[in-house]
Amino acid sequence: MIVLVVLGALLVLGLLALVHWYLWRRLVRDVSAPGGRWRRAGTVLAVVLPVLSIGALVGGRAFPMAVERWFAWPGYLWLPVLLYLLLALGVGELLRPLLLRLPVRRTAPAAAAPEAAPESVDEDGGEAPDAPEAQAAPSPERRLFVARAVALGASGAAAAVVGTGTYGVLRGPRLKQVTVPLAKLPARAHGYRIAVVSDIHLGPLLGRAHTQRIVDTINAAKPDLITIVGDLVDGTVAELGRDAEPLAQLRARDGAFFVTGNHEYFSGAAPWVDFVRELGVHPLQNARVELGGFDLAGVNDLAGQREGDGPDFGRALGDRDPARTAVLLSHQPVTIHDAVRHGVDLQLSGHTHGGQLWPGNLIAELANPTVAGLERYGDTQLYVTRGAGAWGPPVRVGAPSDITVVTLASLRA
Known part of the structure; x- marks a missing residue:
């Protein structure tokens, strides 16, 4: 097992080195003179930035939070910049041959028209066909111009995308409204509004x-x-x-409730459960409460199984009145199949971040039944919020953060 871990780590480091060599070649070597200031600075950055990223990724386990923050900002931000630089340079590689072959308009000094030369003839006395123009290879100056244009375009695109995505996270999540009709919901609960927030991810950056x-x-x-x-x-x-601590300021008629996610178990779930309870937020640990128009249940995250503290759907839902509407809080959408088996009407989840960084949504779709939004599974509906924060890079692209107000609608109203 240890050998496999070491081999895997070496493979990742080798791939990281190869990627940064490619970036150094396209963004530093191809656009600068040997020994120049940019060549030296770019070479240093090509070494320092991946080291900072590795430090940010392992910092939570190796350093105190105060030290981790020094790695986190530059290290985490470099990762999405790296992603979008590679995507932009990939487009640049497709355009490069076209840019090199574009005709160059050259102006020649005016000269006296030469005397008409006799038409060339072939050996048989006929007119010889015109000789095709020799296609000259692009000049070194042209190659340098194209290399700099592609590098500048890719860098500008990556900076714009990451800058916009960072602003979106630091600005804070936007409020989203969703209405969910529920067949068993009594008329008196029609219009009941549930604020759903997930993946806040307080840490070295937020x-x-x-x-x-x-x-x-x-x-x-x-x-x-x-x-x-x-x-x-x-x-x-x-x-x-x-x-x-600001969670203590949350105000709602029926209170605030909390279920664990996988990251709570990375950090020590039990102390956090006790702490949020002290803040006035009620943990639902494989438990259920009866509210006016429906049952609210919550299960522990799947990551708790390693500590004997995983989800227990029987305990949370087993002895309830099936005629009542059941709303389930479960961090990961993959538990929807357990929710269906236990007759849940609506499951509220997070975890996916909506993919966070496009095209990460395509990867998230492979591991989750629903990445974001509302979908139906038999008689059970699943709503997945994109979350209010960000894990790792404080950047979102194509998956804006949100807090959702889910309005329950009764078909009997």
């Missing part, structure tokens, strides 16, 4: 101000119920407890 923005957005919506569907933190209570 802290107390991020939590406060989320709390203010939820409270401004004035929901009847607030649900936090896992992945609140990426760190311990000692490191991030102060950043989570």
Whole structure:
């Protein structure tokens, strides 16, 4: 097992080195003079940036949070820049041959017209066909111009995409409205509004101000119920407890509830469950509460199975009245099949981030039944929020963060 881990790590490092060599070649070597200032600076960056990214990825397990923050910003931001540089340069590789073959208009000094030369004839006395023009190879100057144009275009595109995606995360999630009709919901619960927030991901990059923005957005919506569907933190209570404190300001008629996500188990789930309870948020650990018009149940995340603390659908849903509507909080969408077997009417999930960085949504679709939005599985509906934060790079592309207000609609109203 250890040998496989070492081989896997070496393979990843080798691939990372190859990718950065390619970037160095296209963005540094091909566009600069040997020994020049940009050649030296670009070579240093080609070495330092991947080291910072590795430091950011392993920093949470190797360094205290205060040290991890030094790696996190440059290291995590470089990863999406790397992704979109590669995609943009891939387009550049397709355009490069066309750019090199574009005709170049050259102006020659005016000269006296020469005397007409006799037409060439072939050996048989006929007119000889015109000789085809020799196709000259692109000059070194032309190659340098094209290399710089492709490098500048790719760098500008990557910077624009990552900059916009970073602004979206730091600005905070936008409020989204979704209406879900439920056949068994009583008429008195028609219009009941549930605020759904997931994947807040407090950590080395997103802290107390991020939590406060989320709390203010939820409270401004004035929901009847607030649900936090896992992945609140990426760190311990000692490191991030102060950043989570604004959750105590959440206000809703029927309160706020919380279920664990997989990242809680990376950080120590039990202390976080106790801490959010102290903040006035009610943990649902394989448990259920009866509200006015429906049952609200919650199950622990699948990651808890390694600690004997995984989801228990029988405990959360087994002895309830099946005539009542059941709404289930479960961090990962893959539990939808268990929800169907237990007669759940609506499951609320997160976890996927909607893919976070396009084309990551294509990968997320391979591992999740629903990546974002509302879908039906038999008599059970599943709603997946894209989440309010970001894991790793504080960047979202093609998957904006959201807090969703789910309005329950009764077919009897």
